[in-house]
Amino acid sequence: MTALTSMLQKGERVELYLRRLFESFGYKKYRMSKFENYDLYAENKSFLKNESIITFHDLSGKLMALKPDVTLSIVKNAKGASAEKYYYVDKVFRLQSQNREYREIAQMGLEYIGPIGLFETAEVVSLALESLSAIERDYVLEFSHMGFVEGLLAGEGVTGELREQVLTALSQKNVDEITLLCSRAGLSSEQVERVAALATLGGSYAETLAKARGISRTLETKAALSELGVLFELLDELKLSSNLRLDFSITNSVDYYNGLIFNGYVEGLPRAVLSGGRYDNLLRRFGRSTSAIGFALYLDEVERALREPKDYDVDYLILHEEGEDSAGLFRACRKLIDQGYTVTALRKRPEGLRCKKICRFQDGVLKEETVC
Numbered sequence: 001m002t003a004l005t006s007m008l009q010k011g012e013r014v015e016l017y018l019r020r021l022f023e024s025f026g027y028k029k030y031r032m033s034k035f036e037n038y039d040l041y042a043e044n045k046s047f048l049k050n051e052s053i054i055t056f057h058d059l060s061g062k063l064m065a066l067k068p069d070v071t072l073s074i075v076k077n078a079k080g081a082s083a084e085k086y087y088y089v090d091k092v093f094r095l096q097s098q099n100r101e102y103r104e105i106a107q108m109g110l111e112y113i114g115p116i117g118l119f120e121t122a123e124v125v126s127l128a129l130e131s132l133s134a135i136e137r138d139y140v141l142e143f144s145h146m147g148f149v150e151g152l153l154a155g156e157g158v159t160g161e162l163r164e165q166v167l168t169a170l171s172q173k174n175v176d177e178i179t180l181l182c183s184r185a186g187l188s189s190e191q192v193e194r195v196a197a198l199a200t201l202g203g204s205y206a207e208t209l210a211k212a213r214g215i216s217r218t219l220e221t222k223a224a225l226s227e228l229g230v231l232f233e234l235l236d237e238l239k240l241s242s243n244l245r246l247d248f249s250i251t252n253s254v255d256y257y258n259g260l261i262f263n264g265y266v267e268g269l270p271r272a273v274l275s276g277g278r279y280d281n282l283l284r285r286f287g288r289s290t291s292a293i294g295f296a297l298y299l300d301e302v303e304r305a306l307r308e309p310k311d312y313d314v315d316y317l318i319l320h321e322e323g324e325d326s327a328g329l330f331r332a333c334r335k336l337i338d339q340g341y342t343v344t345a346l347r348k349r350p351e352g353l354r355c356k357k358i359c360r361f362q363d364g365v366l367k368e369e370t371v372c
Contacts, residue, residue: 011299011302018108018297019089021130021134025085025127027085027087027110028085028086029086030070031088032088032090034066034067035066035067037063037065038064040065040073041065041072044072044285053065053066054066054093070092070109071294071296074111074113075111075282075288078113080288082115083113083115084111084113085113086110086113087108087110088111089107089108089299090106090108091106092107093105107296107297107299108299112124112292112293113283113288113290118230120293121293122234124276124294125231125260126238127295128262128264136266139266140244141244141245141263141264142247142250142264143205143228143244143247143261143262144246144248144249144251145224145228145259146252146257146258146261147221147258148216148228148248149198149251151221151224152194152195152215152221153167154218155217156194156195157187158185165181169199170198170249171250171251173199173200173249175199179196182196194217197215198248199249201246202248203245208245208247209225209229209232212225212248213225252275255281256281257278258278258281259278261276262274262277264295264297269304272298273298274297274298275295276293276296278292278293280292313353314354315336315355316336316344316359317344317346317349317355317357317358318333318343318345318346318360319347319361319369320361320362321347322347324361332366
């Protein structure tokens with residue numbers, strides 16, 4: 001680790017490491033404006049985590065928006081090549097449900113746009129796993145598959161408004177609500193049991209996959225489970241399966257996500273720090289017939305996980321008087337900084353400043369005075 005790298009906060013070092021990691025797999029940094037035409041988001045509100053968007057008129061009178069999402073902009077502005085690989089470090093602006101205030105949220109993520117097979121899926125998943133492991137050694141990546149969820153619901157006759165209600169209850173793991181909704185709709189007890197089972201179908205990958213096969217009745221569900229099984233076998237062969245879980249209560253926008261979806265968690269935080277999945281349906285909205293998969297890492301959550309308690313604001317406080325040798329003072333500060341210490345040189349100690357050591361620079365010499 002270089003002296004410069006050692007001075008970075010842990011979260012900053014993680015971001016730097018992931019930039020290099022993504023670039024080593026051929027992902028190019030995507031740069032975009034903070035603004036987009038409002039129509040882009042108005043036409044795709046169901047893809048957004050929150051429909052409230054900050055808007056303004058530019059000088060020409062066009063309605064613009066502070067971007068609430070990066071993926072939409074990438075898909076809109078992608079070049080249309082046979083395969084495109086992007087990563088980004090950017091900020092989005094979203095309304096927080098807790099306090100109803102808009103917040104600037106830092107994100108980092110990657111998107112693969114092009115033909116997707118087992119290799120491409122495994123590559124993106126492996127990068128998601130390595131992103132989580134860079135944050136915290138104790139982590140888990142939970143998978144679901146919209147093909148399995150949608151196939152099971154359709155196969156049991158859960159359609160229309162009932163489908164929307166069941167998906168909402170499923171995301172809340174509300175077995176009683178699912179049971180009530182399906183019973184009222186006239187489903188048989190066996191059908192109700194299979195649909196309600198989705199809410200509790202979670203745990204270790206291999207065991208949950210076996211249970212899911214027990215309630216699979218359609219070609220769609222069997223195809224989804226086959227895909228999950230093949231993916232697990234490959235990741236297991238690559239020694240990447242120990243932190244994987246299945247949880248079929250995970251749902252994303254079914255209008256856009258059509259296959260594998262996943263959330264990542266690290267020890268000590270209740271919310272996901274990473275989420276992603278396959279979103280071919282979004283590309284169809286933009287007239288593209290290819291596929292796409294990616295994920296976003298929520299850097300604000302990552303900072304919480306990596307926040308290191310500090311006993312001191314600075315390692316060294318160097319006191320000096322007017323008229324002292326400025327070049328000598330600078331060299332003394334720089335020598336300590338090059339050794340990895342944090343240093344502030346002031347004429348007077350600020351009230352409340354916590355420091356490991358106080359030194360005084362006098363007559364060209366740095367003398368330690370006291371320990372704070």
